[in-house]
Amino acid sequence: MRISKLAMVGVAALSVNQLAYADAVEIDAMSxxxxxxxxxxxxxxxxxxxDGNALIGGNVTGGMYNMHATSNAVVPSLTVGGDLNGGVQTKGKGVNIGGNVSGSLNINDGGDVYVQSVSGTVQNSANGHGSTSVVGNISGTVSTNGGNTTYGGVNTGTAAANGGGNVYNQPVSVPFDPAAAAANAVNTLGQFSNQLAGTDFNSDYTISPSGKVTFTATPNTDGLAVFNINDGESFFDSVKEFSFNLGSATSILFNVFDDALSEYDISVNFLANSAVDLADMMLWNFVDADSLHITSQFGGSILALGTDVVTHGNIEGTLAARSLNQNAEIHSQPSGFIPPSAVPVPAAAFLFAPALLGFLGLRRKANALKAAA
Structure with missing residues (x-):
């Protein structure tokens, strides 16, 4: 059995106001x-x-978010704990920025937008379905088309509302703290990753001399196939292709381990379009990765909570990581993965609630446990 460790580094109380996007409900790891x-x-x-919604604990520079909006989402299209820099575009509904907007933020499909302050440009095409609220000062430009613009501080720039909206100078309350929401979600997924890492494997793989890996599933009665990949850094350095013999498997878990925090260069060809076709079944749990560099299309959602990720190949699924330098698309592949019945799926307490859970993604296994598995 594999065991990883998540170090908690602090708990701080924060006050939040009435939620605008969703009630304060528990959202579990798979949700x-x-x-x-x-x-x-x-x-x-x-x-x-x-493709889908993004929850970013730090700063964001550039990018396009929720470009293929999902109708069942109850969260904003973009939530950022820190500052927003560069040129950013969103579709979908709703934005919550905990810091300053010094770049340009274009919200194409409207919704309610909250930012801390604006020294750059915010353009919200609300079209009668939202408004723009600035908690503090405006020294740049804020414009809402088809909705109101409200600011709580001092306006030394431009505050505009077109298409029947109005401009107000009055106190602004944000629906939830973005940094707290991100920290809470990351903590929940970190616990989930730790629990998955302790799941016994039941399936195996072979590697041909040419570097082709064949994953052969022997799933349990729930349809779950679990693969353990030891010495993950060396594994990904040496393999070139993935193929899958799944049998009756309906969920596939890959636990990837190393003796210490490791750097992964991943350039693997998922054969027979399996990166897309199997994406909703696969969950990759990188337990000890310090960095991931993905250079080709990668299939499945990725848990890498203590990891800095660089992409030059598309990811088919959700990415949960420490940081991201993104140079290729991340495609929404709603997960049909069903966790092991012995693994409780932790709830994110209250995702938009006042508890900010500290997180440190340093998770290593005990060498004796690894050797004994």
């Missing part, structure tokens, strides 16, 4: 992976797009 297409505890730098 997080389906409500969001990207979750990070740290910064995101992007030159590409994300």
């Amino acid at each position: 997080l992976l389906n409500q969001y297409n990207l979750i990070t505890s740290g910064n995101v730098i992007s030159t590409s797009e994300i």
Whole structure:
């Protein structure tokens, strides 16, 4: 059995106001992976797009978010704990930025938009279905088309409302704290990753001399196949292709381990379009990765809570990581993965509630446990 460790580094109380996007309800780990297409505890730098919603704990620079909006989402299209820089576009409904907007933020499909302050540009095409609220000062430009613009501080720039809206100078209350929401979600997924890492494997793989890996599933009665990949860094350095013999498997878990925090260069060809066709079944749990560099299309959702990720190949599924430097698309593939029945799926307490859970993604296994598995 594999065991990983998640270190908690603090708990702080924060006050939040009445929620505008959703009631304060518990959202469990699998719901997080389906409500969001990207979750990070740290910064995101992007030159590409994300199909679904994004929850970013740090700063965001660039990128296009919720470009293929999902109708069942109850969370904003973009939530950022820190500042927003560069040019950012969103579709879908709703934005909540915990810091300053110094770049340009274009909200194409409206919804309610909350930002802390604006020294750059915010353009909200609300079209009668939302408004723009600035908690503090405006020294740049804020414009709402078909809705109101409200600011709580001082306006030394431009505050505009077109298409029948009005401009108000009055106190602004945010629906929830974005940094707290991100930290809470990351903590929940970190617990989930730890629990999955302790699941006994029941399936195996072979590697041909040419570097082709054949994963052969022997699922349990619930349809879950579990593969353990030891010495993961060396594994991904040496393999070139993935093929799958799944039999009756309906969910596939890959636990990837190393002796210490490791750097992964992943350039693998998922044969027979399996990166897309099997994406909703696969969950990759990178227990000890310090960095991931993905250079080709990768199939399945990824848990890598203590990991800095760089992409030059598309990801088919949700990514949960420490930080992201994005140079390829992340596609929404709603997960049909069903966790092991022995693994409780932790709820994110209250995702938009006042508890901010500290997180440190340093998770290593005991070498003796690894050797004994």
